[in-house]
Amino acid sequence: MKKQFATLVGGCALLLSIPAWAGERTVDLKIDGMSCAMCAPVAKKALKKVDGVTSAEIEGDRATVVVEEKVKETDLVKAIERAGFTATVVN
Numbered sequence: 001m002k003k004q005f006a007t008l009v010g011g012c013a014l015l016l017s018i019p020a021w022a023g024e025r026t027v028d029l030k031i032d033g034m035s036c037a038m039c040a041p042v043a044k045k046a047l048k049k050v051d052g053v054t055s056a057e058i059e060g061d062r063a064t065v066v067v068e069e070k071v072k073e074t075d076l077v078k079a080i081e082r083a084g085f086t087a088t089v090v091n
Contacts (some may be wrong), residue, residue: 022070024067030061031062050071050076054067063087073091
């Protein structure tokens with residue numbers, strides 16, 4: 001009985017950890033058109049709205065975005081464009 005319980009608990013733990021298996025990657029973007037102090041926060045907010053973005057940091061005209069594997073680079077570029085800027089992937 002203890003062995004069956006241990007197997008059941010181990011199986012549940014394995015199933016619950018599946019999202020941890022999902023790989024992440026880093027995408028670097030060059031963002032053009034940011035000209036004021038409010039531009040970087042606007043661009044960061046736009047990136048973080050993309051489903052699958054784990055984090056986004058902007059320094060100067062560069063963004064470092066950590067995303068789940070399923071996220072397309074074009075989705076990040078489109079998010080920046082919707083915010084009023086242009087972006088290119090520099091990986």
